[in-house]
Each structure stands twice: as structure tokens, then as C-alpha cells.
Amino acid sequence: MEARALCLLVLVLASVPSGRAEEYVGLSENQCVVPAKDRVDCGYPEVTPEQCNSRGCCFDSSIPQVPWCFKPLQETECTF
Numbered sequence: 001m002e003a004r005a006l007c008l009l010v011l012v013l014a015s016v017p018s019g020r021a022e023e024y025v026g027l028s029e030n031q032c033v034v035p036a037k038d039r040v041d042c043g044y045p046e047v048t049p050e051q052c053n054s055r056g057c058c059f060d061s062s063i064p065q066v067p068w069c070f071k072p073l074q075e076t077e078c079t080f
Contacts, residue, residue, distance in 0.1 A: 031072035032058035043069025 042057035052059040052069035061068045 026053070026056065027058060027072050031074075032060065034058065034070055034073055036063045036066040039067045039070035041067040041069065042071045043067065 042055060043052050043059075047059075047069045049059040049061075055069070056072070057069050058072045059069050
């Protein structure tokens with residue numbers, strides 16, 4: 001029962017707009033919470049947020065000298 005409640009909470013929180021400039025098209029914001037040291041580059045120099053997202057990747061330019069366009073975390077599937 002606790003796992004079900006946690007999954008529902010994650011789904012609700014993922015649907016709330018964050019107000020951040022970067023949007024995660026087709027991705028939940030949770031998938032894009034990747035520590036800087038774990039980011040795997042998914043873009044190319046001067047990639048825009050839109051170009052990055054169209055590749056299925058996350059964009060976050062708030063941390064200098066790490067990939068700003070990076071592969072998302074894989075979501076774990078909730079089973080009820």
C-alpha cells in the first residue's frame with residue numbers, strides 16, 4: 001500500500017508545473033534531476049533547449065562546466 005501511495009504522489013508532483021525556464025517535453029521533471037557528476041552528454045555545442053528536448057533529452061543550464069543537454073533518468077514503473 002505504501003508503494004502505491006508513493007507512486008501516486010510522484011505522478012501528482014510530476015504533473016505540477018515547475019515554473020522553470022527549461023521545459024521537459026515528454027519527460028517528467030523527476031527524470032531530469034540528474035546530479036552534475038552523473039550527467040551523460042546528449043547534445044552538441046550551442047544546442048538550444050528545444051533542440052535538446054526534441055532529442056528526448058533534458059536541458060538544464062544552471063550548472064556551469066557540465067553537460068547542459070543530458071540523458072534523462074529512466075523512470076521506474078509503479079505496479080499496483
